[in-house]
Each structure stands twice: as structure tokens, then as C-alpha cells.
Amino acid sequence: MASALFSERYAxxxxxxxxxxxxxxxxxxxxxxxxERPQSFVSKIERQERRIDPVEFYDWASALGISPTALFEAVISRMRAPRPD
Structure with a gap:
């Protein structure tokens, strides 16, 4: 089984x-x-060098003024969308 950090779903x-x-x-x-984190925190998450936990996910959405629930629903929609070959 491939590492979840590099899975298509985590992507x-x-x-x-x-x-x-x-x-x-x-x-x-x-x-x-x-x-209240270094810029490298955001960069490492976006480059898939670091996983984000549920509390950090909540904080990320909140810091952007987005509902964490709406952001997670967008993630689910992206997971369901067919990925280009």
C-alpha cells in the first residue's frame, strides 16, 4: 500500500x-x-512534504474566512472528480 501522504486522495x-x-x-x-506559523509550514503542506491534521485543517479554513465544513465538502467533490491521465 502506497503512503497516504502521496496518494491521489491526499493530493x-x-x-x-x-x-x-x-x-x-x-x-x-x-x-x-x-x-502564527512560518511560511514554510504552508509551503510544506502545499508541496505534500507535511501532512495537515484535522485541527490545522480547521484553522486553515478559518484563517481564510471559509467554513471548514464547506472546505471539506469541496475536498470530497475533488476526490470524486475524475483525474486527468
């Missing part, structure tokens, strides 16, 4: 997190400041 999580940040017009540095 969908990361893609949605990055998309939500960009859609909010927020840079990695700005989001990191809102989270």
Missing part, C-alpha cells in the same frame, strides 16, 4: 487547500502569519 486535499488560499487572494506568507 486532492492539498489541491483544494491551495486553491482555497489562492481564491481568497492570500499568499502563503499571509496565511502563515494568520496561523
Amino acid at each position: 486532492a486535499v492539498v489541491e483544494e487547500l491551495a486553491a482555497s488560499r489562492r481564491a481568497a487572494g492570500v499568499t502563503q506568507a499571509e496565511l502563515a502569519a494568520r496561523l
